[in-house]
Amino acid sequence: MKRESPLIILWLDNLGVFHPLIGELGLTNIATAFEGGTAVRHLLSPMPSVTESAEVVVKAGCGLNQLPVLGEVTFDRASGQYFNLKQTDFDKETGIITPVEGAPRLADFVGPALAERLIPNLGFTVCQIGWKLGQTPLHPPQWGGKRGGVISLEDDEAIRLEATASYDIIPLRIQALLRAMQDYEADLYLLNISGDSIVHDEGLAGQAAFMKRLDEEFPALIEGLAAQAKDFTFIMFSDHGPRPVQGHLKPEEFLAGIEGLIFAGEASPPSPLLASGEGRGPGGGVRAANAAVVSNGRGSLYLYVRNPDPSTSSGHRDKTAWRRTAYRQLRDYHGQDILATIADQPETAFVVCNREEGGIAILSAEGEATLSTADGGALLPQGWGGLRGGAYQLAWGKDPLGLDEIEGRVVSAQEMLERTHDKPFPYPLQWLELLQAPCCGDVMIVVDKYAFFWDKPWVITTHGGPSRGEVGTSLLAAGPEHPEAGIRYGQQIACGSIGQLYNSLRRILYRRPPRRPEADLLFGARER
Known part of the structure; x- marks a missing residue:
């Protein structure tokens, strides 16, 4: 039948x-x-x-706020550990596929x-x-x-x-x-x-x-x-889709020269060093680890930075201190400007992080912009994650994203989609929800060249970036x-x-959508 x-x-x-x-x-x-x-x-x-x-x-x-992982490798703030969630490993030389041992599925x-x-x-x-x-x-x-x-x-x-x-x-x-x-x-x-x-x-x-x-x-x-x-x-x-790559690095190698960041463990097996807050410093001495980074084997990085304030908002001491670290703390992290230093790296396109007052900051070596939510009554109730619109504002220097058509004004999610879908980094409005996801790092680092495939060095394209x-x-x-x-x-x-x-x-399937019933699958700008 x-x-x-x-x-x-x-x-x-x-x-x-x-x-x-x-x-x-x-x-x-x-x-x-x-x-x-x-x-x-x-x-x-x-x-x-x-x-x-x-x-x-x-x-x-x-939405990403309900999603406990970002990809194949994730970092758990509560335990201070990396988790490799890959189902299998593939040996290209032997052709053997084996389960990843000792890691959560x-x-x-x-x-x-x-x-x-x-x-x-x-x-x-x-x-x-x-x-x-x-x-x-x-x-x-x-x-x-x-x-x-x-x-x-x-x-x-x-x-x-x-x-x-x-x-x-x-x-x-x-x-x-x-x-x-x-x-x-x-x-x-x-x-x-x-x-x-x-x-x-x-x-x-x-x-x-x-x-x-x-x-x-x-x-x-x-x-x-x-x-x-x-x-x-x-x-x-x-x-x-894919993006061609020119080289391969481990995430920690890309950030090895960033003063003030101390990494511990690798991003494949769970790292007991991170759980105990210890890492190996120069000369073999033990130093407190204050950073973790994942790439999920992809072309962008997510950096987690241990919050420098040992106390929570209620005044109690935070034993884990892996809660979020935002813009102002990252610009002056024990005297180091972490954001600017990473943005100045030759292969960094830009970095993105949350701002304390809301929204996100987008920083390159040549300029900085901010993007914040806008929920005015005139905005159409369309957009991924329920965001109705945003305001993109250049703070100084050269626009990191080249979005002249929307810079300096409030636009709906629909207009941002139409104005930016053919830009090098389309529809940045969705980054607002990404950076707020509990599983997301404090800093998203977008790179120009490398793909961080630590286990697949033969690949010539990557994906996962913006x-x-x-x-x-x-x-x-x-x-x-x-x-x-x-x-x-x-x-x-x-x-x-x-x-x-x-x-x-x-x-x-002819059933009423639970939210925003006016939102269609194929919304967007028509061909003219």
Whole structure:
């Protein structure tokens, strides 16, 4: 029996802005499948665009303030330890995939507890293929027939093909989706086909080759969907894109020359030195560690700085002292200007941190700007994370982001998206929520050159930073015309935001969105 009106999402991992490739490479099968639907040429991903953050934010509909991790490696303020959350390690020389020993699993942090809290409450059933977030039970009969739950499907062969950068992952995943539609009844079928390893290893050439192979397999996919489902809505998009890199460093090496910062431990295994607040100083002496840094194997850094004030606001002594350290303290940290010193490094593009009075400061070697929230009544209630708008103000020198069109005035989230989607660092409004996330470091450091892959020195691209190449993606959508579906047919949209996907899932599934019902999946500037 055919599935009635399901939503089918094809999630392409690390394929970036793939829309131009349809014409450039002659991807006629993909073009035919989405003919008459909607194309979003520039869809902006949540930041940071790392797997465990962007994907959970979109899939579970939660903000970063609800997310306990930033990526594969995170730093826990409460315990003062690094945690490596990678599911597996891959040895490129031997081809062996092994579990990471002695480290918490991603599921310990985000699933099934997070998924169980959020996804069943959406009121629909999700069948996910190619995810590692675990399975949550469907609602029991005593819930009065209310739907909701997650069916999670994965297999070892798919994991091996992805890790070995094999293009055979594409037909294998497609067949897995078609089998799942036969075997499981769901409202939403969510298929992940990862080009992550391919694009990391082969760069933009791998991106093009992946899309060519996908186009070859598309007729089988479309024929299978037509056989399995009736009146389905089909969406294909990528979560983030790649950025070429020129070198590899460990995070601590990049910051080794910053006077006043003392690092302890590595970012792979949990570090008992950090938990005890001790590190090795020059000459082998033991000194108090006051800094931790993670990159999640990506092209930007998150620096945690031990707060110099030993007392909390209530006057009690803080034994951990890993609570947040903000702008003024970082500008005068035991007599050292930590922010300016990092910003002056040759490979630093800029640094970002929270300001005590609210908002964030963005500092480069040549200038400084501030960005604060703006929630005026005239602003449209659209924007990722519920932010309605912002005010971007140059403090001194050269604009670090080059946002002349919005500098010095309050703009809505919609206008900021439209004005900045083609800039080197698009839509900085979302950084406000990122820096407020409990798991985020005190300073986000954006670099020009290096990728911090301490365990994968062979890769030639990175992702996870705020650059256009990393957060820029594309989206195609087609399906039955329905006034509540949020799909504008026969159009191209210049820009949009993945952050609205959560509400749109409910809209496309013909259920009222829980918040901001006027927010559509494909909001943004239309082609003219």
